[in-house]
Each structure stands twice: as C-alpha cells, then as structure tokens.
Amino acid sequence: MAADLTRVGTGRLRALRDALAAGRLPVPLRPEDVGDASALLGLEPAAALAVLDAVLAERAADTRPAQLVWTGPHPVHSAARDTSVVLRELFERAATRVIVAGYAFDHGREIFAPLHRAMVERGVAVRLYLNIAVGDDERDAAPDAIIDARVAGFLRDNWPFGAPPPAIFYDPRPVTTERFTSLHAKCVVVDEAAALVTSANFTSRGQHRNVEVGALIRDPVFVRALAAQWDNATSHHLFVRHDR
Secondary structure (H helix, E strand, O other): OOOHOOOHHHHHHHHHHHHHOOOOOOOOOOOHOOOOHHHOOOHHHHHHHHHHHHHHHHHHHHHEEEEEEEEEOOOOOOOOOOOHHHHHHHHHOOOOEEEEEEEOOOOOOHOHHHHHHHHHHHHOOOEEEOOOOOOOOHOOHHHHHHHHHHHHHHHHHHHHOOOOOOOOOOOHHHHHHHOOOOOOOEEEOOOEEEEEEOOOOOOOHHHOOOOOEEEEEEEEEEEEHHHHHHHHHHHHHEEOOOOO
C-alpha cells in the first residue's frame, strides 16, 4: 500500500494526516477526500493514520545520499520516487535559494506554483537558466530582440503569477556566435542541500508521461559543487542575466 503513495507529495500526506487526526474527514473516506492518495480508501481511520505515520516517518528518516527518480509507468516493485512529486517537494521546502536550469518548459502554472509561493512567503531567491533557441528565419534578427521575445514568452506561458519573477539567465552563444548550442541541462539545486538531476524537462510530458530517469541527491559535497558550477559560470559571464 505504501508504494501506492509514492506519487503523493509529503505536504499532501501531512495535510491528510492532520485532517484525519482532527476528525475533519468523513468516515469512511471518500475518493474526493483523499484524491491521489487512493490507497487509503477502505481503511478505518486508525489504520489510515498508521499508514500515513509510517510513510511520513520513513521519508523523514531517509538519509540516503541519492534516490532514484522516475517518470512513467511504475513496475509493481519500485524504489523510485515520482519526478513531479520530488520537484514539488523541493520547491515547497526551499528556504533560501533555488537554482533551476532547463531546456523546455510548459504548464508552468502547475509546476512552478510552489516555487512562487516560496518566493512570496519566505523570500526565496530563484535563478532560472533558460535555453534560448533561434529559428532559421531569425538569423538576421537582432540578438536582443530574440532574447526579449523568448523571455517574454517564458513568463507569459510559464510564470503567470506576476511578481516576484525569477532572475532569468541565458547562454548568449546561440544568438551571438555559435548557432548549434543549447542549454540542455535539467536540474534543480535547493539551499545547497539537495539537487535533482534528471532527463525530464519542466513540461507536462517530462513530469508525467514520458519515461524519464533522474536522481535526487543530498550529498552536500556534490550539491555544493553543482551550485558552485552555475555560480562560477555566471560570474565569468558564460551566462547573462536578462534585465530588460
């Protein structure tokens, strides 16, 4: 049963546990009450609380330096965490700083909502590294116009929340010197304490439908090194901030 809860975020499980313990949920539990935690249906309140407590305790005690992260069909026996759940939890737990680097983005209202809340409620600073693609019909266009259009498109389609926006950085080579280059990395670094490195784009397909593999890494040496790689590349102007 616990395996059926692997796709449910820790925050959601904790809210269900608190509501059940406080008697705010009807008995027996209904599908509309538990949502994606359907493994709890049919259980008596005491049994549901025991399951929730066990899953939450296991997650809190998990000190492995790396966990397998997966998008796609799960086999019956799987130790993998779900990509979208891991990403949401990372954003929900962010306290000071988040680095996001990605190649493709869509459905940002869903994906980035917890990150925007972290910025509003806790003042989390966010750097977002964005791929700038240049079409064949844009080779003669002014580089600044291309970059402005791509950033505006990202904010329009994936950051509908308004202020505060993330600090957006980009690799200038595709629009200046090297046509066939891409920012193809997909990773998140949170508070220099945890990192998600994944094949999954920040898209509905990457988060929910494709087959994607990644790793949630809590090794502090690796996480600090990854954060420093982005910081150092930025300080040496390999990435440029979009300030217009």
